[in-house]
Each structure stands twice: as structure tokens, then as C-alpha cells.
Amino acid sequence: MRGFLVLLLLASLLAVGPSFASALEPGFARGTATISTGSRQVVLRVELARTPAQRSRGLMGRRSLAPLAGMVFQYSSSTTGAFWMKNTLIPLDIAFYDGRGRILRTFTMQPCRTEICPLYDPGDAFRGALEVNAGSFRRWGVERGDRIVVRVG
Structure with a gap:
């Protein structure tokens, strides 16, 4: 009986779809990202994509x-x-940043459901990128040169 319940639970999780499954997927470390603008700091809860597969x-x-x-x-x-x-x-929104956490460039990106999708390229070498809900950077006043500090845990 217990085995049947486990199988039933797994089948129902798979039926819910990819968004629920991805919320349960292990592997992404968690941390915070603090964005420092000229006038404020915004602290975010973030998942960290560190491996090629996660990225x-x-x-x-x-x-x-x-x-x-x-x-x-x-x-x-x-x-x-x-x-x-x-x-x-x-x-x-995406912000590309350098090795010192300085924001190099930001973009607002739209979903793409076609085979050929637009590319968002900062035009410079970068050390990391932060993605948040579209419109967030504008609301927070985030600009080129602002800083991002990422902490694990």
C-alpha cells in the first residue's frame, strides 16, 4: 500500500507540469543578491546557476x-x-556585471516561443548576470555602474 501511495504521489507531481517540477528540482544553491544604486539598496533572494547545465x-x-x-x-x-x-x-530584466560586481549593461527581455529568438549580448566580457521580473530595474533605479554583491546561503 505504501509503495502505491508513493507512485501515486510521483505520478501526480509529473502531471502538474514543468513549473511545479522545476520548483522541486534540487541543485540550485540559494543566496542573496544586493543591488546598490546611487540612492538605495535592494536585497533579493536568488537561486544560483553555477554549472553549465544550470545556466x-x-x-x-x-x-x-x-x-x-x-x-x-x-x-x-x-x-x-x-x-x-x-x-x-x-x-x-537582466543585468550583466563584471568581476567587481559593477553592472555593465541591462536589458528587458520578452518570452520567446519561436525557434529563432533575439539574443541579449552585453558587448563586453562579464562575470555574472542577474535576472529578475521585467520592470524591476526601472522601478529600483538600477543603472550601468551600480553594484551587485552575491552571497551564498
Whole structure:
């Protein structure tokens, strides 16, 4: 009987869909990201995408993101490249930052459900990127040169 209940529970979790499954997926470390602007500090609860697989998945399939939450994409050294929104269901802001946490460039990105999606490229080498709900950076007054400090735990 106990085995049947476990199987029933697993089957119902799978039936709920990818957004619920991704909320349960282990592997993303948690931490905080503090954005310091000229006039304020905003502290966010974040998930940390540290491995290539985690960075590739990012926030794909998520149906919502809490107002003071986000995802930090961390790299062990400076890198170049672009982000896209394929299979991402919610609009997001992204801030690319350097090794000292200084914001290099921000974008507001729209969901993409087609095969060919726009690329969001900061045009410079970056050390990390922070994604939050679209419109958040404008509301918080986040600009190029502001700082992001990420802490694990």
C-alpha cells in the first residue's frame, strides 16, 4: 500500500507540469543578491546557476517569480556571450556585471516561443548576470555602474 501511495504521489507531481517540477528540482544553491544604486539598496533572494547545465536551464518553464527574487548566473572567470529567452514564460530584466560586481549593461527581455529568438549580448566580457521580473530595474533605479554583491546561503 505504501509503495502505491508513493507512485501515486510521483505520478501526480509529473502531471502538474514543468513549473511545479522545476520548483522541486534540487541543485540550485540559494543566496542573496544586493543591488546598490546611487540612492538605495535592494536585497533579493536568488537561486544560483553555477554549472553549465544550470545556466542553460535558467528560469525556463517558470510561470512566476516573486517580486524580490531572481536568478544569478555565476561564472568562475570572465566570459562573453549572449542570453536568450527560448522557452521562458515570463518577461525578465537582466543585468550583466563584471568581476567587481559593477553592472555593465541591462536589458528587458520578452518570452520567446519561436525557434529563432533575439539574443541579449552585453558587448563586453562579464562575470555574472542577474535576472529578475521585467520592470524591476526601472522601478529600483538600477543603472550601468551600480553594484551587485552575491552571497551564498
